[in-house]
Amino acid sequence: MATFFAALLLLVGGYAVYSKIVERVFVVDDTNETPAYTKQDEMDYVPMSWWKGSLIQLLNIAGLGPIFGAVAGALYGPVAFIWIVLGTIFAGGVHDYFSGMLSLRHGGAQYPTLVGRYLGNAVKKAINVISLILMVLVAAAFTAGPAQLIAQITPLGFMSALALVFFYFILAAVLPVNKIIGRIYPLFGAILIFMAVAIAAALLMGDKPIPNLTLENLHPGELPIWPLLMVTISCGAISGFHCTQSPIVSRTMKKESDGRKIFYGAMVAEGVIALIWAAAGMTFFGGTGGLQEALAAGGPAGVVNEISTSLLGTLGGILAVLGVIILPITTGDTALRSSRMMLAEMMEKFVNPEKKMVPVFITLAVGVPAFILSTIDYSFLWRYVGWTNQVVATVMLWTAASYLLKEGKAHLIAGVPALFMSGVVCTYIFYAPEGFGFSYNTSLLAGGVLTLGILALYVWKIIQHKQKRAIQRKTVAA
Numbered sequence: 001m002a003t004f005f006a007a008l009l010l011l012v013g014g015y016a017v018y019s020k021i022v023e024r025v026f027v028v029d030d031t032n033e034t035p036a037y038t039k040q041d042e043m044d045y046v047p048m049s050w051w052k053g054s055l056i057q058l059l060n061i062a063g064l065g066p067i068f069g070a071v072a073g074a075l076y077g078p079v080a081f082i083w084i085v086l087g088t089i090f091a092g093g094v095h096d097y098f099s100g101m102l103s104l105r106h107g108g109a110q111y112p113t114l115v116g117r118y119l120g121n122a123v124k125k126a127i128n129v130i131s132l133i134l135m136v137l138v139a140a141a142f143t144a145g146p147a148q149l150i151a152q153i154t155p156l157g158f159m160s161a162l163a164l165v166f167f168y169f170i171l172a173a174v175l176p177v178n179k180i181i182g183r184i185y186p187l188f189g190a191i192l193i194f195m196a197v198a199i200a201a202a203l204l205m206g207d208k209p210i211p212n213l214t215l216e217n218l219h220p221g222e223l224p225i226w227p228l229l230m231v232t233i234s235c236g237a238i239s240g241f242h243c244t245q246s247p248i249v250s251r252t253m254k255k256e257s258d259g260r261k262i263f264y265g266a267m268v269a270e271g272v273i274a275l276i277w278a279a280a281g282m283t284f285f286g287g288t289g290g291l292q293e294a295l296a297a298g299g300p301a302g303v304v305n306e307i308s309t310s311l312l313g314t315l316g317g318i319l320a321v322l323g324v325i326i327l328p329i330t331t332g333d334t335a336l337r338s339s340r341m342m343l344a345e346m347m348e349k350f351v352n353p354e355k356k357m358v359p360v361f362i363t364l365a366v367g368v369p370a371f372i373l374s375t376i377d378y379s380f381l382w383r384y385v386g387w388t389n390q391v392v393a394t395v396m397l398w399t400a401a402s403y404l405l406k407e408g409k410a411h412l413i414a415g416v417p418a419l420f421m422s423g424v425v426c427t428y429i430f431y432a433p434e435g436f437g438f439s440y441n442t443s444l445l446a447g448g449v450l451t452l453g454i455l456a457l458y459v460w461k462i463i464q465h466k467q468k469r470a471i472q473r474k475t476v477a478a
Contacts, residue, residue, distance in 0.1 A: 001212065004210045014093065077217065095417070
């Protein structure tokens with residue numbers, strides 16, 4: 001139990017201390033007028049209070065991610081706490097802050113636009129495709145579960161429930177951000193927080209002690225911690241999906257200094273939620289073996305339902321139902337909204353995105369494939385979401401590092417976690433069954449070689465920028 005409390009304190013301390021360091025490196029300026037005012041359109045660019053933006057950001061980036069991912073990651077044992085804490089403070093918080101603040105500084109720009117600006121058009125073209133694939137996969141993966149539950153508790157059949165969910169998706173994606181998202185998301189965000197706090201309180205008052213830290217890999221299936229844990233627990237530590245969502249809120253911010261509370265703060269809140277559910281997973285079932293049996297029997301939704309109803313009674317059952325229906329839906333709709341915004345930026349040379357029906361047609365272009373994919377196996381979809389998600393996160397961190405290099409600022413705060421995540425995604429793609437399926441040792445070697453190549457390129461870029469600044473100083477002195 002001491003490990004759980006220590007991890008909780010470190011997360012809070014990370015926000016109190018490290019987020020201010022990150023903000024100081026970025027350098028905020030509240031005299032800059034934000035896009036919410038300079039581009040105000042009563043659609044996407046609408047000024048909102050920071051607290052409302054924080055809750056919307058939390059719900060956008062969280063959904064069921066920090067719950068399902070943390071429960072699955074709990075199979076590795078208390079070592080999962082280390083990844084949640086370090087990942088949140090040094091990787092996820094940095095990733096989310098820079099994705100939101102760079103979007104803010106560049107007029108509410110979407111993630112691929114930022115990538116193109118700092119990493120080049122070739123990377124932008126690739127990331128445009130990868131990002132849209134991720135959005136479609138996320139919308140599909142987080143739709144089938146709620147539709148199945150709706151079909152179980154209402155007279156609607158599965159396909160009717162699925163159609164109803166996607167009809168809502170279209171509405172949420174094309175209506176002004178303050179009509180649906182701005183009004184109901186803060187409430188749902190509060191439910192997500194209340195659910196986690198209630199579970200934490202029940203755990204602490206229960207008779208089963210939360211396991212303390214051990215570096216031993218306790219996964220019953222003997223799956224390796226590196227790099228699988230870092231892909232399994234993504235939303236509770238670092239997730240590329242977040243940088244696709246940040247522009248939604250960056251377009252509503254009133255001032256730059258709100259960014260730390262909104263972007264870094266929401267990431268830390270998500271880390272706390274993941275920490276609680278990881279603790280619940282490895283505690284409630286008496287160890288990782290019991291958790292694996294529960295996951296095999298009912299999947300992550302069944303595990304969440306059993307924990308909630310057992311620890312919180314009727315209230316827990318209600319919260320579980322709300323969670324399994326509402327939380328994934330609020331992830332899917334913003335996935336489609338951000339897809340619509342990305343496609344609009346990509347097509348603005350050919351189509352006027354402000355024309356009345358254009359947002360609807362653009363949303364349908366990604367909504368229809370997501371609808372079709374949502375009818376296939378969830379676990380199949382989720383395997384591809386995991387790696388794609390972390391590739392997007394890695395590229396965003398390199399985008400932030402490139403920006404900081406260009407500005408002559410402390411680039412290592414983004415560069416070090418970017419290099420770490422490069423090692424994760426390079427090794428994972430060689431080892432995972434949805435990748436090349438190589439042996440573990442071969443995957444470690446291949447992933448390590450690629451990561452060293454990326455490190456060499458990073459060092460070369462650092463030297464180039466130092467030489468460029470030295471020439472500029474000589475020119476100014478002359």
